[in-house]
Each structure stands twice: as C-alpha cells, then as structure tokens.
Amino acid sequence: MLTTTEDRGAIRILRFNRPGALNAFNGALFDAVAEDVIAATEDDAVKVLVITGEGRAFSAGMDLTDKPDPNNPPVHGFDGMFEALIEFPKPLLLAINGVGVGFGCTITGLADLVLMAENARLRCPFTALGLTAEAASTVTFPAMMGPQAANWVLLSSAWLDAQTCKELGMVFDVVPDEDLMQQTLQRAQVLAEKPLASLITTKEMLMAPRREALREAHEIESAGLGSLMGGPANKEAVAAFTEGREPDFSAF
Amino acid sequence: MLTTTEDRGAIRILRFNRPGALNAFNGALFDAVAEDVIAATEDDAVKVLVITGEGRAFSAGMDLTDKPDPNNPPVHGFDGMFEALIEFPKPLLLAINGVGVGFGCTITGLADLVLMAENARLRCPFTALGLTAEAASTVTFPAMMGPQAANWVLLSSAWLDAQTCKELGMVFDVVPDEDLMQQTLQRAQVLAEKPLASLITTKEMLMAPRREALREAHEIESAGLGSLMGGPANKEAVAAFTEGREPDFSAF
Amino acid sequence: MLTTTEDRGAIRILRFNRPGALNAFNGALFDAVAEDVIAATEDDAVKVLVITGEGRAFSAGMDLTDKPDPNNPPVHGFDGMFEALIEFPKPLLLAINGVGVGFGCTITGLADLVLMAENARLRCPFTALGLTAEAASTVTFPAMMGPQAANWVLLSSAWLDAQTCKELGMVFDVVPDEDLMQQTLQRAQVLAEKPLASLITTKEMLMAPRREALREAHEIESAGLGSLMGGPANKEAVAAFTEGREPDFSAF
Numbered sequence: 001m002l003t004t005t006e007d008r009g010a011i012r013i014l015r016f017n018r019p020g021a022l023n024a025f026n027g028a029l030f031d032a033v034a035e036d037v038i039a040a041t042e043d044d045a046v047k048v049l050v051i052t053g054e055g056r057a058f059s060a061g062m063d064l065t066d067k068p069d070p071n072n073p074p075v076h077g078f079d080g081m082f083e084a085l086i087e088f089p090k091p092l093l094l095a096i097n098g099v100g101v102g103f104g105c106t107i108t109g110l111a112d113l114v115l116m117a118e119n120a121r122l123r124c125p126f127t128a129l130g131l132t133a134e135a136a137s138t139v140t141f142p143a144m145m146g147p148q149a150a151n152w153v154l155l156s157s158a159w160l161d162a163q164t165c166k167e168l169g170m171v172f173d174v175v176p177d178e179d180l181m182q183q184t185l186q187r188a189q190v191l192a193e194k195p196l197a198s199l200i201t202t203k204e205m206l207m208a209p210r211r212e213a214l215r216e217a218h219e220i221e222s223a224g225l226g227s228l229m230g231g232p233a234n235k236e237a238v239a240a241f242t243e244g245r246e247p248d249f250s251a252f
Numbered sequence: 253m254l255t256t257t258e259d260r261g262a263i264r265i266l267r268f269n270r271p272g273a274l275n276a277f278n279g280a281l282f283d284a285v286a287e288d289v290i291a292a293t294e295d296d297a298v299k300v301l302v303i304t305g306e307g308r309a310f311s312a313g314m315d316l317t318d319k320p321d322p323n324n325p326p327v328h329g330f331d332g333m334f335e336a337l338i339e340f341p342k343p344l345l346l347a348i349n350g351v352g353v354g355f356g357c358t359i360t361g362l363a364d365l366v367l368m369a370e371n372a373r374l375r376c377p378f379t380a381l382g383l384t385a386e387a388a389s390t391v392t393f394p395a396m397m398g399p400q401a402a403n404w405v406l407l408s409s410a411w412l413d414a415q416t417c418k419e420l421g422m423v424f425d426v427v428p429d430e431d432l433m434q435q436t437l438q439r440a441q442v443l444a445e446k447p448l449a450s451l452i453t454t455k456e457m458l459m460a461p462r463r464e465a466l467r468e469a470h471e472i473e474s475a476g477l478g479s480l481m482g483g484p485a486n487k488e489a490v491a492a493f494t495e496g497r498e499p500d501f502s503a504f
Numbered sequence: 505m506l507t508t509t510e511d512r513g514a515i516r517i518l519r520f521n522r523p524g525a526l527n528a529f530n531g532a533l534f535d536a537v538a539e540d541v542i543a544a545t546e547d548d549a550v551k552v553l554v555i556t557g558e559g560r561a562f563s564a565g566m567d568l569t570d571k572p573d574p575n576n577p578p579v580h581g582f583d584g585m586f587e588a589l590i591e592f593p594k595p596l597l598l599a600i601n602g603v604g605v606g607f608g609c610t611i612t613g614l615a616d617l618v619l620m621a622e623n624a625r626l627r628c629p630f631t632a633l634g635l636t637a638e639a640a641s642t643v644t645f646p647a648m649m650g651p652q653a654a655n656w657v658l659l660s661s662a663w664l665d666a667q668t669c670k671e672l673g674m675v676f677d678v679v680p681d682e683d684l685m686q687q688t689l690q691r692a693q694v695l696a697e698k699p700l701a702s703l704i705t706t707k708e709m710l711m712a713p714r715r716e717a718l719r720e721a722h723e724i725e726s727a728g729l730g731s732l733m734g735g736p737a738n739k740e741a742v743a744a745f746t747e748g749r750e751p752d753f754s755a756f
C-alpha cells in the first residue's frame with residue numbers, strides 16, 4: 001500500500017507510505033493520495049484529515065526515477081490530487097515529520113494548518129533543477145510569507161530549517177520531533193469536537209475567494225514547468241545529479 | 253447611554269458603555285456605535301477615532317439574552333454599523349482593554365491600528381456555537397495573519413492571549429494594562445497632528461481596493477450564519493450554555 | 505555620473521551616486537536609474553541586480569530643491585523608472601546602507617529581496633508633508649506587512665529602525681553595517697548560480713498577478729499626490745521646513 005489510513009475518532013490520519021523512497025511521489029502515490037482525500041471528503045464520520053509521512057522523511061517530492069507504465073497510466077495524477085486537495089471541504093492538517101522537498105514543501109500552501117518537527121527541513125529546489133515553482137506556490141507562498149520571503153524560498157532553492165519555516169509563516173508551529181503526532185492530534189481534536197457544518201461552512205468561506213487563483217496559478221506553473229523540463233539547464237541538473245557533482249549553470 | 257464619547261483635541265474616544273453586560277452588543281448598542289461613527293465621520297474637528305470599552309471587558313460580542321423590541325427595531329443594526337465602520341474615512345484605532353469575544357474580536361479586522369492590554373484576551377467562538385465567522389473576518393483575518401493562523405483562529409474557537417494576538421498580526425502592539433489608553437492616545441496624537449486631507453486620501457487608497465471584498469464577505473458570512481442559526485448544533489450549543497455544561501457535537 | 509554600475513560575475517551592482525545630496529532623486533537620477541535597469545534587463549550576462557547607495561545614505565527621496573530644466577526634460581522620469589522596476593524580469597535586491605526616505609523607503613515594495621544595515625532607518629514622511637503615499641506603496645506595504653503595520657507606516661510618517669523594519673516584514677534581513685554588501689552579494693550569488701530561465705520564469709509567475717494592481721495603485725496615488733501638492737497643508741510643510749520649525753497642521 002502506497003498510503004495507509006487510520007481513524008482516531010473523527011480524525012483520519014493519512015500516511016505517505018513509501019519510506020524506502022523517502023515517500024517520493026510517483027504516479028501511483030498521487031493516485032493513492034487523491035483517492036484517500038476523496039474518500040475522506042465523502043465519509044461523514046471524518047471531520048478532520050491529518051497528513052504525515054511514514055518513516056524518517058515527510059516526502060522527497062517527485063520521484064525522478066519513476067518510469068510511468070504506459071499500460072497503467074495514473075487515474076488522478078498530480079492534477080487530480082491537487083484538485084482533490086483544494087476541494088477538500090474539512091480541515092486539513094500536516095504533520096511534517098522529516099525532510100520535505102518539492103511537493104513535500106509546496107503542499108504547505110494547500111493545507112489549513114501545518115505543524116513541523118523541529119529537526120525537519122523543507123526545500124523548494126526548482127531553480128536548482130532548471131525548473132520552476134509548482135502546486136500554486138507562486139500564489140500560496142506570498143500569501144503565507146509575504147512577497148520577499150516567498151521570492152527567496154522559490155528563487156534560491158535554499159534549505160529551510162523548522163525555526164525559519166515558522167518565522168516565515170510557512171508552518172504554524174514547530175514542536176519537538178517526538179511530540180509532533182501528539183500535538184498535531186491535539187489540535188485536530190480541538191477541531192473535531194466542533195460541529196462539521198460549522199467547520200465546512202467556515203473553511204469554504206476562507207477558501208472560496210482563493211480557489212480560482214490557485215487553479216490558475218497551477219495551470220500557469222504547469223505550463224512553465226513544461227517549457228523548462230528537458231531544456232538545457234534541466235539536462236545539466238539531471239546529469240550533475242547522476243554524476244554526483246554540482247551543476248554548472250554559468251552558461252544558462 | 254450605551255456609548256460615551258469624549259474629545260481630546262482632534263481625537264474622539266468612543267466607549268462601549270454596557271459594562272454590566274461586559275459591553276455585549278444588542279441592537280441598541282449597534283445603533284449607538286453606528287451613530288457615533290457617522291457623527292465622527294461628519295465632524296471636521298475629529299481627525300482620529302479611538303474605540304475602547306468601559307469597565308473590565310472590551311466587548312463580549314453578541315448579547316445572546318437580547319430580546320429585540322418589535323415596536324422599536326434597530327435603525328442601523330449590525331449591517332449598518334459594519335457599513336459605517338468600513339466607510340469611516342479617518343484613522344480608526346482600537347484600545348482593547350479586556351476580553352473581546354465574537355465581534356469584540358472580529359472588529360480588529362475593521363480597524364486601522366489595534367493596541368491591546370497585556371492581560372486582555374480575544375476569542376472567535378463561532379464554531380463552538382454551531383455558527384460561523386462574521387464581520388468579514390474570513391477576508392480580514394487572512395490579510396492580517398496569513399491563511400494558517402486565520403484558519404486556526406476561526407475554526408478552533410480558541411482563546412488567544414495578547415502576546416499570541418501580536419505574534420499572529422491581529423494586533424499591532426501589546427502594552428501593560430495601565431498604559432493602554434495613554435499609549436493608544438500617543439499614537440492617535442501622532443496621526444492627529446497630520447493634515448486631515450493627507451490622512452483621508454492615504455486611508456482611502458489603502459481601503460478602497462479592499463472595501464468591496466469586505467462587503468461581499470460580510471454578505472456571504474451573514475447567509476452562512478443564517479443557515480446555521482437555530483440548527484441542531486447551534487441548539488445544542490445554546491442548551492449546553494443554559495445548562496452550564498460543555499456542548500456535545502459528536503452527532504453533528 | 506548620477507549612478508555607477510559594477511559587475512561581479514553575473515551580479516550587477518547599481519549605486520545611487522549623489523552622496524552630497526544623500527542620493528536624493530531629481531529627474532536626472534530617475535532617468536539614470538531607469539536606463540540602468542533597462543540595460544540590466546537587456547544584458548544577458550546579468551542575472552541579478554543589486555541596488556544600493558553611495559556614501560552614508562541610501563536615498564533621501566525626492567529632491568525638494570530640484571529645479572527641472574525646461575529645455576532638458578526627463579526622458580523616463582519617476583513614471584518611467586517605476587515601470588522599468590516593475591518590468592525588471594530578474595531578481596532585484598536592495599542593500600539599504602543608510603537612511604531611506606520617501607521613495608528611498610517605498611522602493612522596498614518593488615524589490616524582490618531587501619537587506620538592511622542595522623543602523624539604517626526608513627521613513628515615509630508623506631502625511632508630514634501634507635502629501636500622500638506613492639510608488640504603489642498602498643498596495644505593496646499591506647502585502648509585505650499586513651494592513652495594520654502598513655496603515656501605521658504610511659499614516660504616521662514615523663521613523664522605523666532596522667529591527668522594526670524586519671519585524672514588520674519590510675526587509676527580509678538586518679545585518680551589521682560593515683557586512684551589508686558582503687551578505688547581500690552572498691544571497692545574490694546564490695541566485696546568480698541558478699539558470700536564468702528558471703529565475704525569470706519563476707519571478708514572472710510571482711509578479712504577474714500583482715503587476716496590474718501596482719500600476720493602478722501608482723496611478724491613483726499620483727492623482728492623489730497631484731491633488732495635495734501645493735495645497736495649504738503642503739505649503740505649510742514646505743514653509744516650516746524652510747524656516748526650520750515644526751509644521752502646524754492644526755487648521756488642516
């Protein structure tokens with residue numbers, strides 16, 4: 001199973017479950033997460049969804065070694081999972097238990113509340129890969145962090161420690177690693193004790209004015225990504241990664 | 253008198269004056285505040301308006317015990333007071349002297365600058381009442397606090413101490429209780445020494461791009477509130493309040 | 505030369521160079537900056553632009569003593585420089601080395617990342633001059649600082665020390681004065697090592713949703729400025745400045 005789910009009362013916990021691959025996303029994992037989010041949407045017994053990672057990583061982002069099976073294409077894919085997340089009508093919490101890279105970082109902009117283990121780190125390595133931002137982060141990051149911090153995070157590809165993530169507004173709280181799940185569940189429980197109709201009505205009013213802008217940003221970003229993927233800088237980044245050296249973008 | 257006003261030079265101080273009811277809002281208090289704000293708008297001798305609460309509370313929010321007099325309906329009501337506040341063309345400061353609940357908390361989003369006593373506390377208890385957000389807070393809170401903090405404040409119904417309110421961006425500064433009025437008036441005086449035309453022109457440019465979104469949010473929130481008021485979760489909340497017990501929303 | 509430029513690898517440093525006038529802007533300096541920014545836009549060898557001030561000031565803002573030469577009108581002027589800045593497609597950093605007043609402060613809202621010397625100070629003295637905000641600051645400041653801080657900064661004309669500027673979100677980092685250039689160049693270098701196409705694509709996605717609102721705000725602010733310039737409060741401010749006394753706006 002690429003994901004596992006567990007219910008604690010009205011709280012559903014969804015775990016990325018490819019620990020051997022640091023929970024990197026392949027098409028099948030996108031599909032599994034999309035299915036889980038849709039199931040949590042439809043299940044009236046679920047009031048709050050918590051997403052975390054199995055093992056020591058939260059998610060290493062896109063699995064660059066993934067070879068899609070042409071006879072078994074993804075049903076939802078990245079687009080479908082993105083859509084399921086921004087349409088999820090109940091509170092969505094993240095418990096960032098370890099390293100989060102790429103979508104393991106930009107997913108913070110799609111969640112309602114993010115808690116982070118104090119030794120976890122996040123990174124958006126798009127420019128270092130000759131690529132560009134994704135998952136509507138060009139809209140969600142300025143909203144969370146203000147424009148300057150968003151510019152730095154998305155343009156520099158820098159690693160961000162947990163304290164920095166909190167100061168920038170990318171995560172709501174940082175807690176000791178060993179307390180992460182308990183503290184996340186405690187906040188989830190505060191929400192789960194409220195009437196579902198109040199949670200849904202309030203979240204929808206908070207989300208509705210933003211949803212269309214997120215969709216548009218996702219489309220524009222996907223087009224940007226498409227134009228850069230396989231280009232000279234991206235090829236140099238992949239070659240450098242394969243050869244275990246730093247990329248040299250001085251010609252790009 | 254449900255409100256009192258006092259002028260210190262070009263600064264008008266408006267006090268909610270139902271201290272026995274912790275300055276809870278009934279229809280008559282909405283009307284009184286609306287009238288005071290409109291009067292301060294029209295009086296050219298007033299450059300800055302400071303709103304605070306008489307007694308130990310700032311405002312306990314909607315007075316749930318209020319029985320409107322059908323022969324004496326409110327003239328402005330909540331909608332009229334909301335409109336007077338978002339149309340107020342001069343700097344509007346709050347001095348939060350004590351507990352602020354409901355509109356005693358969401359009014360922060362309608363003011364230009366908020367100072368808060370260090371022992372005061374704020375709370376938006378909408379979900380705990382089986383209701384939902386009001387006073388355009390689904391738009392003003394994300395703008396003040398970023399999306400995650402706004403989600404938590406509006407979905408959790410949690411109490412917020414003054415330091416948290418400052419860290420989240422809900423208030424501009426926290427000061428010792430005994431210095432609140434003096435420090436608020438000091439900032440008001442800095443503004444009152446500026447030419448009124450500069451204050452009005454600058455505030456209007458800051459407010460104009462937001463005003464229509466605030467009106468829309470207020471309308472949508474009022475519709476949401478209408479759909480939840482008197483519903484099963486709200487009834488359970490009222491019953492629990494009356495019976496002095498915690499509400500049980502596990503069935504909702 | 506009213507500006508100087510220097511290249512360090514792919515980083516171009518642009519210095520305001522009227523140190524005797526505290527780098528105050530006259531029409532010729534606006535033109536020089538606009539030309540430099542356009543040149544940096546078009547030069548493919550430049551990946552990152554850093555703007556700083558020569559001497560002890562960053563920029564004192566508009567040069568009130570400037571007498572435009574009617575036979576030699578500005579080519580770009582303030583409007584052209586503003587347009588060049590918001591169209592600049594590569595990362596734009598500021599190193600605020602000393603006092604920044606007026607546009608020396610509002611330019612923070614047009615840059616991608618701002619570093620500030622710990623002894624530098626910023627101020628938007630528009631209301632103290634009987635004028636109003638400029639350079640789209642009524643839109644950029646709320647985005648950087650949240651509404652309350654933006655209101656205070658633009659309405660109060662208060663001086664802001666570097667630590668306050670960081671806490672408010674107006675600058676990304678504050679560093680010891682003697683380290684300012686080195687630390688700014690270090691961050692610029694992180695960006696300059698990335699492929700230009702990734703930098704440009706990502707910045708454009710971050711900037712595109714904001715650009716039209718910046719242009720509109722700039723137009724509305726210019727109209728507001730036009731309506732107040734030369735009015736009674738502005739005249740009193742200029743007279744007080746000339747006479748070396750505090751202005752008295754009690755009649756305005």
